[in-house]
Amino acid sequence: MDISALKAKNPDHWTRACAIRALTLDAVTAANSGHSGMPIGMADVATVLYCKHLKFDAKNPKWADRDRFILSAGHGSMLLYSLLYLAGDEQITLDEVKNFRQWGARTAGHPENFHADAIETTTGPLGQGIATAVGFAMGEEILRARFGKKVVDHHTYVIAGDGCLMEGVSQEAITLAGRYGLGKLVVFWDNNGITIDGKVELSDKTDQVSRFRSAGWEVIEIDGHDPEEIDAAITAAKKSAQPTMIACKTHIALGHAAQDTSKGHGALTNAEQNAAAKENWGWAYGPFEVPAEVKNWWEEVGSRGAADRAEWEERFAALSDSRQKEFTRQQDGDTPKKLSAVIRALKKQISEEGPKVATRKSSEMVLEVVNPIMPETVGGSADLTGxxxxxxxxxxxxxxxxxxxxxxxxxxxxxxxxxxMNGMALHGGLRPYGGTFMAFTDYARPSMRLAALMQIPTVFVMTHDSIGLGEDGPTHQPVEHLAISRATPNTLVFRPADTIETAEAWEVALTQKGTPSVLSLTRQNLPTVRREHKTGNLTSKGAYVLAEAEGKRQVILIATGSEVEIALAARDALQAEGIGTRVVSMPCMELFAQQDEAYRKRVLPAGPVRVGIEAATRLGGWDRWLLGERGREAKQAFVGMDSFGASAPAEVLYEKFGITAENVVAKAKGLL
Amino acid sequence: MDISALKAKNPDHWTRACAIRALTLDAVTAANSGHSGMPIGMADVATVLYCKHLKFDAKNPKWADRDRFILSAGHGSMLLYSLLYLAGDEQITLDEVKNFRQWGARTAGHPENFHADAIETTTGPLGQGIATAVGFAMGEEILRARFGKKVVDHHTYVIAGDGCLMEGVSQEAITLAGRYGLGKLVVFWDNNGITIDGKVELSDKTDQVSRFRSAGWEVIEIDGHDPEEIDAAITAAKKSAQPTMIACKTHIALGHAAQDTSKGHGALTNAEQNAAAKENWGWAYGPFEVPAEVKNWWEEVGSRGAADRAEWEERFAALSDSRQKEFTRQQDGDTPKKLSAVIRALKKQISEEGPKVATRKSSEMVLEVVNPIMPETVGGSADLTGxxxxxxxxxxxxxxxxxxxxxxxxxxxxxxxxxxMNGMALHGGLRPYGGTFMAFTDYARPSMRLAALMQIPTVFVMTHDSIGLGEDGPTHQPVEHLAISRATPNTLVFRPADTIETAEAWEVALTQKGTPSVLSLTRQNLPTVRREHKTGNLTSKGAYVLAEAEGKRQVILIATGSEVEIALAARDALQAEGIGTRVVSMPCMELFAQQDEAYRKRVLPAGPVRVGIEAATRLGGWDRWLLGERGREAKQAFVGMDSFGASAPAEVLYEKFGITAENVVAKAKGLL
Structure with a gap:
């Protein structure tokens, strides 16, 4: 492509944007991996956005009222790193850019939020950025309503590629944004017509413009290399009451030999071709070299927001002390001091009343006392509110x-x-939780994993957590889903046995700052198994002795959630035969694993036979607790599921799949 | 709503459709659970489809050239069961309808393909039906091209609800169908405006008509209660070269007190209201009673296809013997006899040549010899072909x-x-496999689980299966994904160590009839560890002794995939110190678990210390093999991942995360 016209029309803009292009080529070449074409293609859009519109202060990347910029097409990470380095970010330095994709660098292959303050979210799995951005934009709306426009008033900008838009999650995201009128959300579609396998049309012919309009979006179509068109489009987008998609016709790897090809999507490391591209761009500098004039200009862009920030700080200071404190507490993710008191009070009341309710109902009881004292919570459900x-x-x-x-x-x-929900948590100031059936963990998985990786405390309320769901059958009955979440690093999986444990689980979940929680809750009613009030949070230990053996301790029954009731019934039967039986409730394996060895041994001492009971697959972490101190064949057993469930009333299923006190008793006795 | 006009306009149709409505009310009432409103609302569409268009022979539900009917809104299962019972299906009898949602019944809460021949696929998780249908329609196109229109020429009809269309997977499905011009796919949208939480507009305002058009679909809008409009729309849809969406404006729970409400979505069991609805419909019969005249008419509908089938059988008989045999073999899912020979030949060649290649490349080498002799395979990739x-x-x-x-x-x-892919497998005649990065198991999960539940042999080719992926970083590095698939019932998870094991894994996967396979393959090159040719398939045993200890057997190293190389290096080091070390390669835990105890004990005898090595989480089934016969703290160790990965070159990551021969040696020696 002859790009001389582009250069000639806006020479200053061209040079500034080329700093991004050159840094990208250099970093990808140094790393010998990465994605060159997208940053090169979208440099013009990013330059105009940063220099004319984005409200940010490079030296204070966490300023609460900044605009959020989300690179949904995360493989083009050098676009973001180039921008940050150029604008004077103190974490993404030139050394970091030179260390692109190396061990210990902040400049990971895909942007990861925990490496630098200016990286708003982790992207790479396609479609996640645009879907997370919906939460950012919702969060802004909620906080603006709550704290006023003087304190909260910013935009969320997203760069998304064809990959993001092909992923199904993008449809969920854009229809949510359209439905909820998220006018401050602006998505740039990098319409370069190229995917890894070839041209987009190889696998897709969607009319994205009419697709977005069908979801209620404004759409503006522009030449993504024309700074004036870009500027005008952003200006218009900022005025729109609906979310705006700016369709940017671009050339991937603009000006490079690989332009407009799928090769251009990947790592462009051919020295000759890269030199030719730089010459083509009119970029006469050495590797990683940015002339002072260009760098200074970019740093001015980066410092432009300092004045905005200072003004904002004044406005913030004008709030009452209590409002300031409240805002700051919520931004910092601190839990109000009252939380433990209301949890304790609920526990006391419940231990006295001993209701028989489903833990999904218990969860509601907890939320009824928590939500009024935590204005930062945002609840929701994927069409299963009731x-x-x-x-x-x-x-x-x-x-x-x-x-x-x-x-x-x-x-x-x-x-x-x-x-x-992840987006809200990342935005700050909000603590999101949301529900669906636990089997549909499968649908939410990519984002649940990201919550764990991103170290954010999203709470997933997963009800109908076993065959106890009953007649809806195996498509709706989780079997392997406890294992799925337990196998995921940095995730707390709670399976509470009654309302008391549910309250304790919520307390732990709500005090997390860097770990998401999965609450596994029943459809069916459960008795209150903790009738003796304890002020301490036993669930925070992960497992504890719920009922001690009378006489010689011969058996330990370990159970979670709805199966604790079964363990207690089995204990009664065993004790009636003179077999001393301890019941250990284990609402959170991860927290139990974190206890010191002395505690773990106190709860699970060597000697007695062990039976684990959970209406799920044994692979969900059970071997560790059952096989720990004894030989396999002789001294332990598991009562759970080793197949999918079936459609029938819950009681029938428990009976048919053998998850019964009788079976537990038989298993235990067989081991003695 | 006053439905007298509907009744008066088409009295016969009305009565026949009301048989569905009445059976639905009765079955849901008897079960005291289920979803009444959808079958009641879509009874008119279903009646016209079955009586005027659907090519099926109720007594021969598996006839290869039948039209496929897929109830994507699977919660409305009584619609399907009513239709099948009425039309004379021999498996869905009146007794089955009366046993709706009970243990052992074919009439599960949601339609499950393994309960009755006429149930084409399992639905319930929303969006799955419409997405699976794309594979059915593709399968028809492929087989029609291969065997000719006289043998393969049928339609795929889908009923989808708002829930199906809100799920992201529906966007992937409709854009695929649009792109690939699947003209014989017809989707009825049950546009009743109601979800569980309330009106659709509560959470969605998408213009579905323009959304489908943006994906290249024909769209026809009709009154879903007007049989003439329904008939005309189907007639038009059958002529379209593009897939057609028929937007059917309907009333959920038509004529019932709960009409047009979210209550109507669920179980309508109020006796008085139900009686009133039946009176409103003009249905004067007892529970589960269908007057002979109506039943006879429906049975005529069910037998109408018998003539079509007979004609088809004549046309089929006109094919050459070899074509008939080929068609039948593929429909039956039988593997050609040649398969084991080509696999053996490849293994022999590889064991002689000993190439050092990534197992993703090994997989390609296998496919290069398999695809030419198995015309039923259909390959693909989610934009990662290379x-x-x-x-x-x-x-x-x-x-x-x-x-x-x-x-x-x-x-x-x-x-x-x-x-x-599931849809192709269910359609019959095809054996689909498809690839993506293993970390994106997360995106495919809902359908991977369904493959296991549905007992179909879809093959998921999951490459870049560990931190060995390198610089793309933790978003792209699976850690818990082996655990996810291993925890799923009825799934074979293969992690081959070299080309030989990859060939063996493919052989096992391609001979499955009722179990999906996950192939976990490396990005990075691996040596050929099996240099001695064996004709038998060792991978089919799940685990085997790859290298025996020299001298007294003190250590057993158990490894999979890319870590087998590390185990062998560790063995060399240990043997050099005189420590007898056996290496067990364990490419498939599920198959090893299926071996008899004698074999398992032969491979993993009691006595030696054990070290497991896998660049993934220990929770992926390892405790069972490591803790099996010995106490935990003393005699076993695991070398793997207990956190997310990072962005860096693969060798650096293996070093930094301690997955090295040196570490294995140290761990083993520490246990002696």
Missing amino acids: SNNTKTGDLGVFDVDSRKGRYVYWGIREHGMAAA | SNNTKTGDLGVFDVDSRKGRYVYWGIREHGMAAA
């Missing part, structure tokens, strides 16, 4: 004309919900 | 003008790909 019991009376419903509403009807969009 | 190595030279590319092509460019649609 089943997940996630909506409490005080929340109000988030909508176009009720932005203070704290309950989101997510529709049948588990994946979009999970991603948007 | 990375997954799924495309072999002979396949040709499936496209609008090349229907014989056996390679599908799925685009960036892991979920849609997995679902459509």
Whole structure:
């Protein structure tokens, strides 16, 4: 392509944008891996966005009212790193750029939020950025309504590629954004017509413009290399009451031999071709070299927001002390001091009353006392509000004309919900939780994994957590889903046995700052198994002795959630035969594993035979607790599921699949 | 709603459709659970489809050239069961209908393909039906091209609800169908405006008509209660070269007190209201009673296809013997006899040559010899063709003008790909496999689980299966994904160590009839560890002794995939110190668990210390093999991952995360 016209028309812009292009070529070449074409193709859009519109202060990347920029096409990470380095970010230095994709560098292959303050979210798995951005934009709306426009008033900008838009989650995201009128969300579509396998049309012919319009979006079509068109489009987008998609016709790897080819998508490391590209661009500098004039200009861009920030700080200072404190507490993710008191009070009441309720209902009881004292919570459900019991009376419903509403009807969009919840958590100031059936962990998985990787405390309320769901059958009955979440690093999986444990699990989940939680809750009613009130949070230990053996301790029954009731019944039967039986409730394996060895041995001492009981697959972490101190064939057993479930009433299923006190007793006795 | 006009206009149709409505009310009431409103609302569409268009023979539900009917809104299962019972299906009897949702019944809460021949696929998780249908329709195109229109010429009909269309996977499905011009796919959208949480507009305002058009679909909008409009729309849809969406404006729970409400979505069991609804419909019969006249008419509908089938059988008989045999073999899912010979020949060649290649490349080498002798294979990749190595030279590319092509460019649609592959497998006559990065198991999960539940042999080719992926970093590095698939019932997870094991794994996967396989393959090169040719398939045993200890056997190293090389290096080091060390390669835990105890004990005898090595989480089934016969703290160790990975070159990551021969040696010696 002859790019001389582009250069000639806007020479200054061209040179500034070429700094991004050159740094990208150099870093990818040094790493001998990465993706060159996208940053080169989108440099013009990014340059105009950063220099004319994005509200940010490079030296204070965490300033609360900054605009958020999300690189959904995360493989083009050098676009973001180049921008940050050029603008004077103190973490993404030139050394970091030179260390692109190397051990210990902040400049990972894909942007990861925990490496630098200016990286808003982790992207790479396609579609996640745009879906997470919906949560950022919702968060802004909610906080603006709550704290006022003087304190919260910013935009969320996203760069998404064809890959992002082909992923199904993008449909959930754009229909949510359209439905909820997220006017401050602006998505740039890098319409370069290229994917890894070849031209986009090889696998897709979607009319993206009409697709976005069908979801209620404004759409503006521009030449993605024309700075004036880019500027005008962003200006228009900022005025729109609906979210805006700016379709940017671009050339991947612009000006390089690999331009407009799928080769251009990947790592461009051919020295000759790269030299030719730089010459073509008119970039006469050495590797990683940016002339002072260009760098200075970019640093001015990076410092432009300092004045905005200073003004914002003044406005913030004008808030009452208590409002300031509240805002700061929520931004910092600190839990209000009252939390432990209301949890304790609920536990006391429940231990006295001993209700028989499903733990999904228990969860609602907890939320009824938590939500009024934690205005930062935002609840929701993927169209199962009445089943997940996630909506409490005080929340109000988030909508176009009720932005203070704290309950989101997510529709049948588990994946979009999970991603948007992550976005709220990342935005700051909000603590999102949302529900669906536990089997649909499968739908939400990509975002649940990202929550763990990103170290954010999203809470996934997963109800109907076993064959106890009953007649809806195996498609709706989780079997392997406890294993899925337990196998995921940095994830707390709670399976509480009653309302007391549910309250304790919520308390732990709500005090996390860097770890998501999965609450595994029943459809069916369960008795209150903890009738003696304890002020301490036993669930925070992961496992504890719920019922001690009378006489010589011969058996330890270890159970979670709905199966604790079965363990207690089995204990009664065993004790009646004079067999001393301890019951250990294990609501959170991860927390139990974190206890010191002395505690673990106290709860699970060597000697007695062990039977684990959980209506799920044994592979969900059980071998560790059952096989630990004894030989396999002789001294332990597991009562659970080793197949998919079936469609029938819950009691029948428990009977047919052998998850019964009788079976536990027989197993235990067989081991003695 | 006053439905007298509907009744008066088409009295016969009305009565016949009401048989579905009444059976639904009765079955849901008897079960005291289920979903009444959808079958009641879609009874008119279903009646017209079955009586005027659907090509089926109720007594021969598996006839190869039948039209396929897929109830994507699977919660409305009574619609399907009513239709089947009425039309004279011999498996879905009146007794089965009366036993709706009970243990052992074929009439599960959601339709499950393994309960009755006429149930084409398992639905319930929303969006799965429509996405699976894409594979059915592709399968029809491919087989029609291969065997001719006289033998293969049928439609795929889908009923989808708002829930299906809100799920992201529906976008992947409809853009695939649009791109590939699947003109024989017809989707009825049950546009009733209601979800569980309330009106659709509560969470969605998508213009579905323009959304489908943006994906290249024909769209016809009709009154879903007007039999003439329904008939005309289906007639038009059958003529379309593009897939057609028929938007059916309907009333959920038509004529019932719960009509047009979210209550109507669920179980309508109020006796009084139900009686009133039946009176409103003009249905004066007792529970489960269908007057002979109506039943006879429906049975005529059910037998109408018998003549079509007889004609088809004549046409089929006109094929050459070899074509008939080939068609039948492929429909039955039988593997050609030649398979084991070509696998053996490849193994022999490889054991002699000993190439050092990535197992993703090994997989390609296998496919290069398999695809030419198995015309039923259909390969593909979610835009990672050159990375997954799924495309072999002979396949040709499936496209609008090349229907014989056996390679599908799925685009960036892991979920849609997995679902459509399932659809091909369910359709019969095809054996689909498809690739993506293993970390994106997360995106494909809902359909991978369904493959296992549905008992179909879809093959998921998951490459870049560990931190060995390198610089792309933790978003792209699987850690927990072996655990995810291993925890899923009825799934074979293969992690081959070299080309030989890869060939053996493919052989096992390709001979499955009722179990999906996951192939976990490396990005990085691996040596050939099996240099001695064995004709038998050792991988089919799940684990075997790869290298025996010299001298007294003190250590057993158990490893999979890329870590077998590390185990062998560790063995060398240990043997050099005089420590007898056995290496067990364990390419498939599920198959090893299926071996008899004598074999398992022969491979893993008690006595030696054990070290497991796998660049993944220990929770992926390791405790069972490590803790089996010995105490935990004393005698075993695991070398793997207990966190997410990082972005750096693969060798650096193995070093930094301690997955090295040195570490294995140290661990083993520490246990002695």
